Amino acid sequence: MDFLTDSDRPIYIQLSDWIADMIIQGAVKEGEQVPSTTEISVTCKVNPATALKGINMLVDKNVLYKKRGVGMFVSEGAVKILKEERKRDFQEAYVKTMADEAKKLGIGKKEIIAMIERSFEE
């Protein structure tokens, strides 16, 4: 599978984001099973240790949990956890960057809000 195309980020983070995306988009629902590390490493042709590291990132965030001998499942409340994390990232990656650039260009707060409103209407 060729979703691991971004060479600038470690593979395990890309894997973790890929699973997070599936959960946010509802492709895998809360309480449902996600692909095992074996399936992931075979399908994506990555080292099983890398796949495990990606999965464990989501376990640490309480997005996934392990059922012994069965596999990995999506926790209740996983979507909420992920969306809140993405919102924080959005603030960092987009809003803060935008504000910095706006200050540089001398665009005021009101002007920015007007710009955002225009973009929403388009």
Added chain:
Amino acid sequence: MSVIRLDGVTKYFGKKAALDGVSAEFETGRIYGLLGRNGAGKSTLINSVCNRVRINKGEISLDGERLQENDKALGHIYAMSEGVNLPGDMRISSAFKVTGDFYPNFDNEYAGELAKRFGLDVKKRLGRLSTGYRTIAKIIIALSSGAEFIFLDEPVLGLDANHRELFYRLLVERFIDSGCCMVVSTHLIDECANLFEHVIIIDKGKVICSESAETLLNEGCAITGSAAAVDRFCKDMDILSQSSMGGIKSVYVRGRPESVPNGLEISKPDMQQIFVSITGGQEGEGDTK
């Protein structure tokens, strides 16, 4: 866990040292990438481990037991090499059987299943196979050998894209099922870079890098921009390689600066680029520190 240890292994062909004081370790439960340019010594290293060539100096051991001339210990190691070590008029099904005589854990059923998945007719004779199918036959035997250590020397030689894809999947499957040690020597680094947990690079018979894949990938970065700006910014850095086109210059440096000035771009190189830069550039020249 079992481990094969090479300690100061040296092998001469005439006056030329094909291996020059090589020390390395291979553990079960790991996939290794064995990388090197043509003639770097990859095949000699593999052939030394499985006792196909006699080394001149050094020690090779399996869990502390000397490997040279030790048939019992060698039964834990399977090496798929460039040549076919079986007679050309032998049928593939017989090749499976013969391998099973030497490797008691050879899985004949699994071999048959793999032959089906690759579309290989086991009634065919080895000598009649195309380059691609000869490789496939060797891959099947290696993966079915049941050995604890499987060395694969250029395992995708002549394989088309679909078969390569299938091979990588099977490699991971087999690795997970058996927990064995897989050592893959290849030129197609990009295709399997993500499979490796550990990478060993040899150059002119010496190990010049032995590193976890993650460390290797995070060790350096590429900085690109106008030649003058790149030179100014990178003047105190450890530059591993550089290339330029027109006024644009790209250097690969050790470490990663926190930020770069406007106009310069920073990117993470892939394993192929790292390999090229530490083995001395595409033309075999350049900065080889």
